Amino acid sequence: MARGTTDISELDQEKYDTDERVKIICLGDSAVGKSKLMERFLMDGYRPEQLSTYALTLYKYTTTVDGKAVLVDFWDTAGQERFQSMHPSYYYKAHACIMVFDVQRKITYKNLANWYKELREYRPEIPCIVVANKIDADMKVTQRNFNFAKKQGLPLYYVSAADGTNVVKLFKDAIKLAMSYKQNSNDFMDEVMRELENFELEQNEESSDKEDNVSKEEKTHLQ
């Protein structure tokens, strides 16, 4: 795994379990415009937090969804995409993903397949939006077929961080998807984790009568 970033797992990510917080991650090759898109959406209002030791930038954003205040953390890479792979903690507890390619560079489109594969290893279920960025450079690309999205059943947005086309829509929709995923989440990975924890406790019960009560209590907490 990439160098110098293992400490990323020390970041407190339990907060993403609370109702009013979501985590949205950005993926894609170097220079496709991930950071420019973030900046265009947040305009002057953004407070990026450079976590250089983790090679990532966090952008915090507050909004309301269905009358409820929501705090969104956008995770943007800061160079780690170079290794064509992100640390598992980058994916951990993410509720939605924005996956970007550059319409001027075919290779970034081809690489979507790798990014998507890695995403699904860690987050098999979360909503993911495919983003064709830099359409200002050549409007004709909006008539081109990008079958990757269709094939994977993912929405495709044509955007430009430069002139702003569809940027705000993209982020607002990503937040909505993240929220609805969170509310209806039955994430496979998390389920497996829970099962495993229960399983260990049940075994404990068998091995020691004295600990029986404690174990039962613990078990109910977990459910």
Place this chain on the structure above:
Amino acid sequence: MAFVAKRCGVKFDPPSIVLVYEDGKTKKMRQRIMPVRNFSKCSDCSQAAERLKNNARHSAYLQGVSLQQLERLHAVLRDHLRGRTLEQSLASLRLDPDQDLNKLSDEELARRKAQMDVLFERNRKHKDDPDFVYNLEVEFPEVDDREAGSWDESEEGF
């Protein structure tokens, strides 16, 4: 504008940026040579470009020259100091759409991004532009236009 920039270039000895411009009053074409001082093969091109752009003696002439362009010219000068040929230097400045930018060093990547910035700035809508719209939504109806070409070809597994 008093001076209208027409073309830019470099001179290697001594390292200088050259500007061809039109004098707004006389309508004559003129050439201005601006030596680049305190510049070595380790210098930061974007800092050097900024220094030149804000230079008291030159800034009036450089109004119409973007910071990115000055940065690229400095990159050519620095490449020369590093012993690269002009051809090599220009090739590295040209954008190759097939190049995998994931494989570049920080510095090379920054250079590519500076090149991309030229178009980005040209197409950029600023918040104080009169026609700026924060939430600009445009629908692109799905069309099956074979002539627009596809990036999917018949490659397997994609």
